[in-house]
Amino acid sequence: MIELKGITRTYMIGGTSQTILHGIDLKVEDGEFLGIIGPSGSGKSTLMNIIGLLDRPTTGQYFLQDEDVAQLDDDRRSIIRNQFIGFVFQMFFLLPRLTALENVMLPLSYRGVPEAKAKEMSMQMLERVEMAYRADHKPSALSGGQQQRVAIARALVGDPKVILADEPTGALDSKTSQDVMNLFMKLQQEEKKTVVLITHDMKIADQCKRHIEVQDGRLVQETSVGDQPNR
Amino acid sequence: MNYSQYLRQALDNLLSAKLRTFLAMLGILVGTASVVALVSSGQSATEKALQQFKALGTNLFAVSFYQSESSGNSAGSSEEDKISLEQVYKLKAQIKGIKGVSPYISLYRPINFLGHNVNGNIIGVTETLQRTIRINLMSGRFISFLDRYSYFCVIGNKIYQDLQKLGVQDPIGKQIHLGENMFTIVGVAEKWQENSFFNQDVNGSILIPLQASYILSKNASIQNIVLRVDPKTDIPELQDQINAFVERNVPGNKTFYRSAKEVINTMKEQNQIFTLLLGFIGGISLLVGGIGVMNVMLVSVAERRREIGIRMAIGARRNDIRMMFLFESIVLSLLGGVVGVVAGIVISNMVAFFAGWGVGIFIFPVILGFFVAAATGIFFGYYPAYRASQLDPIETLRYE
Numbered sequence: 148m149i150e151l152k153g154i155t156r157t158y159m160i161g162g163t164s165q166t167i168l169h170g171i172d173l174k175v176e177d178g179e180f181l182g183i184i185g186p187s188g189s190g191k192s193t194l195m196n197i198i199g200l201l202d203r204p205t206t207g208q209y210f211l212q213d214e215d216v217a218q219l220d221d222d223r224r225s226i227i228r229n230q231f232i233g234f235v236f237q238m239f240f241l242l243p244r245l246t247a248l249e250n251v252m253l254p255l256s257y258r259g260v261p262e263a264k265a266k267e268m269s270m271q272m273l274e275r276v277e278m279a280y281r282a283d284h285k286p287s288a289l290s291g292g293q294q295q296r297v298a299i300a301r302a303l304v305g306d307p308k309v310i311l312a313d314e315p316t317g318a319l320d321s322k323t324s325q326d327v328m329n330l331f332m333k334l335q336q337e338e339k340k341t342v343v344l345i346t347h348d349m350k351i352a353d354q355c356k357r358h359i360e361v362q363d364g365r366l367v368q369e370t371s372v373g374d375q376p377n378r
Numbered sequence: 379m380n381y382s383q384y385l386r387q388a389l390d391n392l393l394s395a396k397l398r399t400f401l402a403m404l405g406i407l408v409g410t411a412s413v414v415a416l417v418s419s420g421q422s423a424t425e426k427a428l429q430q431f432k433a434l435g436t437n438l439f440a441v442s443f444y445q446s447e448s449s450g451n452s453a454g455s456s457e458e459d460k461i462s463l464e465q466v467y468k469l470k471a472q473i474k475g476i477k478g479v480s481p482y483i484s485l486y487r488p489i490n491f492l493g494h495n496v497n498g499n500i501i502g503v504t505e506t507l508q509r510t511i512r513i514n515l516m517s518g519r520f521i522s523f524l525d526r527y528s529y530f531c532v533i534g535n536k537i538y539q540d541l542q543k544l545g546v547q548d549p550i551g552k553q554i555h556l557g558e559n560m561f562t563i564v565g566v567a568e569k570w571q572e573n574s575f576f577n578q579d580v581n582g583s584i585l586i587p588l589q590a591s592y593i594l595s596k597n598a599s600i601q602n603i604v605l606r607v608d609p610k611t612d613i614p615e616l617q618d619q620i621n622a623f624v625e626r627n628v629p630g631n632k633t634f635y636r637s638a639k640e641v642i643n644t645m646k647e648q649n650q651i652f653t654l655l656l657g658f659i660g661g662i663s664l665l666v667g668g669i670g671v672m673n674v675m676l677v678s679v680a681e682r683r684r685e686i687g688i689r690m691a692i693g694a695r696r697n698d699i700r701m702m703f704l705f706e707s708i709v710l711s712l713l714g715g716v717v718g719v720v721a722g723i724v725i726s727n728m729v730a731f732f733a734g735w736g737v738g739i740f741i742f743p744v745i746l747g748f749f750v751a752a753a754t755g756i757f758f759g760y761y762p763a764y765r766a767s768q769l770d771p772i773e774t775l776r777y778e
Contacts (some may be wrong), residue, residue: 259380
């Protein structure tokens with residue numbers, strides 16, 4: 148379970164401080180599929196970075212599985228990222244020199260999983276996303292949708308509790324976007340993952356069970372599935 | 379990640395930028411090669427210089443006598459201050475550890491052969507000198523114990539060549555004027571290898587029996603002795619004993635010593651400094667190579683910011699990132715080091731070959747080469763690796 152309490156984030160830019168997040172309170176239950184929407188510059192990416200332990204909040208508390216992780220040291224946060232969180236990015240962010248399989252294996256190698264075992268687990272995960280037949284290809288030889296499938300496999304291979312997806316369909320055409328979304332929702336249901344998905348696309352957001360809107364660093368609206376959002 | 383994974387990762391990354399890797403490696407290669415080549419050459423030169431002493435045996439010990447000022451000027455030195463041949467033999471008999479004595483007297487007298495002047499020195503010697511400083515004869519015989527006051531002489535190789543120019547094919551039995559006296563040539567020496575324990579050049583000299591020197595010059599006196607000593611002899615103690623002997627028997631003399639051990643040690647010390655200097659010069663080029671590695675690694679870190687961010691996001695610790703880059707620079711430097719050591723050995727052997735020194739592989743420069751190459755990789759790779767590890771993952775992952 149993810150629980151944020153009074154999270155603020157202030158950056159120092161050229162001597163003046165700028166507050167991006169103003170006291171965010173948010174609870175995400177295990178197995179939930181949450182969408183975060185908001186215009187660019189609203190602070191939703193910063194919120195995502197804090198949830199993903201890539202950034203530290205200036206003030207506030209962040210409980211992940213009932214542990215306050217807001218101010219842990221770098222190494223500890225790396226380990227939590229490696230074991231509890233899987234990232235999916237808009238630009239896929241696969242390492243261009245590695246093959247699809249090697250990309251998927253990477254989180255396991257940082258965890259110290261023996262290579263043969265890591266290969267086996269990664270291959271299974273590539274099969275789940277229907278990319279096993281491209282295991283030996285470099286990302287440059289794959290289409291955008293295929294790259295994102297590999298990236299999803301990489302996010303899931305370490306069996307994390309939480310998947311954080313930052314505009315996962317932002318770089319894809321609408322048909323491919325829907326394929327990727329379907330894959331997401333299928334895996335989320337099968338694997339009982341908590342998914343937090345950032346998007347500005349309402350069609351994508353509507354597929355989430357619940358979505359919240361961020362504006363100027365504040366949560367302004369919370370919509371559960373079944374409600375019709377005001378548009 | 380464990381070390382073998384870091385290593386494989388480093389190799390993969392280096393192979394993906396072949397030209398850059400090669401150029402950075404080249405800097406280390408040249409640096410290591412120059413360290414190895416210069417230090418090896420320094421060692422070959424040392425070996426070569428020590429060779430002649432080792433060939434002579436390290437058991438030589440030279441004593442020179444100088445009359446001290448109080449006992450009159452050098453021209454009219456009193457008879458009791460002169461060391462006689464008998465006293466030299468007494469010295470040998472009294473001091474344990476002295477196995478042989480070869481006293482000699484240097485004289486300067488005009489040399490004349492059949493009306494032609496010949497340039498050369500005259501040295502009064504005893505029969506033991508031949509073996510002590512290794513004079514090989516081309517023909518005839520050496521000065522013998524029986525010659526004593528006889529007018530016999532052995533000519534050095536250069537004198538022999540001078541006589542050849544005067545049309546003499548076989549000088550044995552020919553007579554030569556030394557000052558006022560006629561000497562019969564009984565032996566011809568081969569070319570003689572210079573020896574720092576004997577301060578005359580045998581090649582340009584005419585050797586006569588020691589006793590005969592006293593006939594040629596009233597002022598003749600034994601001023602040098604080459605001693606053969608037991609290798610186990612303690613040199614300072616030997617010097618004390620000789621000083622005491624001189625004090626008792628010929629008090630007007632001061633002594634000056636040269637031992638093979640000391641000369642070799644001095645030479646070794648000098649050559650160490652020389653080799654150190656050469657190594658330092660080689661080190662400068664390695665420094666330049668190291669800066670090249672650092673430059674390449676910094677560029678690599680800047681280019682791979684995105685990769686660093688991705689790796690951090692999926693769970694790489696700062697140490698993992700640091701090790702990734704550190705391994706790359708170490709692998710780079712070691713590869714350059716290996717090839718550099720080989721190149722250095724080849725170069726130093728070529729130098730040794732053309733300089734006429736001994737060809738061979740020295741262990742020390744090889745170990746030194748590997749060590750400094752690895753140290754260069756760690757030293758110049760650490761800062762770029764540290765920089766990479768301190769990057770902020772959010773910064774590196776921001777969309778551009």
